[in-house]
Amino acid sequence: MRRRTGFLVGGVAAAAVAVGAGALAYGGGGSDDGRSERPPATTTVTRTDLVLSKTVDGKVDYAQRRAVKSAVPGTVTVAAREGTTVTRGQALYELDDKPVTLLYGPVPAFREMKVGARGSDVLELERNLVALGYGGGLYVDPRYDRATAAAVKRWQRSLNRTPTGRVGKGDVVFQPEQVKVVRADAALADQVGPEAPALTIASTRPVVRAQLDQTDASLTAKGTRVEVTLPSGTIKRGRVTGTVKPEDSGDEEASGDTITVEVSLDGGASASGEDAKATASVKFVSESREDVLTVPVEAVVALRGTDGGYGLQLVEGRTSRMVRVETGLTADGRIEVSGSQLKEGLTVGVATE
Structure with a gap:
């Protein structure tokens, strides 16, 4: 897995101590009022935003990957088409020359449904028959009665299937909503069944x-802010929505040493047209x-003495004086500073090698 940037650690104390020795390069020449000569190198106090971040590579994908297995053994006669969006009433693929149809609902199709059956799967079936326009005279409830069978026959005729009035195990697949086919695991003429995904x-x-x-x-915590630069160069903001198992991510390079994170783009921003590869x-x-005051890390001086702390060498004309400051976040080589004598635009000394 390739990394382009390292994680910027906010080790303020370590950074400041490291430049303390460099501060000796500013020169001495101190006077009784605490002033020193102007340092040979200077910088300006700026007001900006600091962001602690890490950038890694990613891939455009779709949420909630899951496998679809055939409930019954058979031969694939029409394979699934990768990249297509399948909606209610459409075939995901064909098995033994019969379409396996997508219907909407949270309960899986786990049995044959016929007259006399009762249950939530029957209720889902009837709701789909109504939505597809085959529910004339059908009272939607958990009972599979003669009216249900009649509606099923009308639906089966539209699919050029023998109108049996029964829905066989494996004839339909229930999913909560329309789906995207991200991979055809079974090719034409492959034998499939409950053991392997179709x-x-x-x-x-x-x-x-x-x-x-x-x-x-x-960084994998749900809600962590993210900025995504898509393959086209378009920049979108998003948030971490969770993690996925390596086997569910579709990434062959995923391993136990890494965590695969799923990021959703803000406002349902579209990634259509982007190259998934x-x-x-x-x-x-x-x-x-x-909106904080910042200086380069090299400008911060570790103060000696019993009080310790950190300071900046404030330049005033041809002389300078040390002022105590509080430090904060460190990122991109700059550090947040604050103090009663600081403001944007002031000139301060910076360590030289």
């Missing part, structure tokens, strides 16, 4: 999947500070 489907909601190291587990850039934001 196809892999997903929600039609676009997501971006990325891999993080186990040490970055804090190309790489996206995913920037995880772990912490941010808006």
